[in-house]
Structure formats: C-alpha cells, structure tokens
Amino acid sequence: MHEISVMSEIVKGIIDEAQKRNALRVERVSVEIGEYTMLGEEQLRFAFKVISKDTLLENAELDLRTVAGTIECECGFKGEASPASDTPHRSVPVLECPKCGGGARTVGGRECVIRDIRMVVPDV
Numbered sequence: 001m002h003e004i005s006v007m008s009e010i011v012k013g014i015i016d017e018a019q020k021r022n023a024l025r026v027e028r029v030s031v032e033i034g035e036y037t038m039l040g041e042e043q044l045r046f047a048f049k050v051i052s053k054d055t056l057l058e059n060a061e062l063d064l065r066t067v068a069g070t071i072e073c074e075c076g077f078k079g080e081a082s083p084a085s086d087t088p089h090r091s092v093p094v095l096e097c098p099k100c101g102g103g104a105r106t107v108g109g110r111e112c113v114i115r116d117i118r119m120v121v122p123d124v
Contacts, residue, residue: 003039006112007047011057014117018056023119028061030116036109043110063116065103069109073097078107 001003010031018026029048033039041064048062071081081095097104 004047004051006039007044010052010112010114011048011055013114015056016063017117018119021119021121023056023121026057026060026117028063028116028118029057029114030063030065032065032067032111032113032115034067034109034111036106037112039112041066047096055093065109065115067109069095070107071095071097071104072107073100073102075100075105076104077104 010029014026014029031044033044034039044064045062048057052058053061068080070079072078075097077097077099078096081098095104095106096102
C-alpha cells in the first residue's frame, strides 16, 4: 500500500510549510491526484487521518481531486486515452490512442500535487 508513503510525504511537506509560518493549525488541504498514479482515494484518506494525528493537521479537511490522464500519440492526437480491449485481465492498463488505435505515451495523470493549504497563523 504505497498510499501511506505518499501521504507521509504530503503531510511532511504541509507540516514544513506550516512551521515556516508559525501556524497554529491547518484547517484544510487540497491535493490533486493523477488518474494514472494508481493511488486509492479511500486509502489516502485513511492514511491522512492516521498520519496527521497529534500534528498541526489533526482534524484538517482533506480535499482530494482526481486529475484526468492524458496521452500523446505519434499520429498527433493529444487527449484522453481509450483503455485497450484486454485491460480487464491486466494489472496495469495499456493505453490506446482513440484516433488511430496505436500505443501512446502518458503526458498527464501521474501527478500528485498539494494545491492549497488553509492554516491559522498568529497575528503579527
């Protein structure tokens, strides 16, 4: 379950940022997860809850958004992929170009990005 290690790095990054600002607590975190990361939303939410316990993030709201995967093909197509016809029997999907049916390379959907952190900071 690599969701735990990914979420550990996310929480670490947020705590580092909150400490730089002397935050009292973090109220909300927005994270974008690419469609092709193979990360499970439920597992990420569970990991966040466990890892953030007894930190500045405890009880913070986690907003997870999925970013659609995109491909690029030699035929010139750039956009969403069509799953290959035999993907139900594969553990890793093979992506086909919806225009020509050829193999394509992934250009989007593998990201994991902290987009927004809402924190309470002391008045200066």
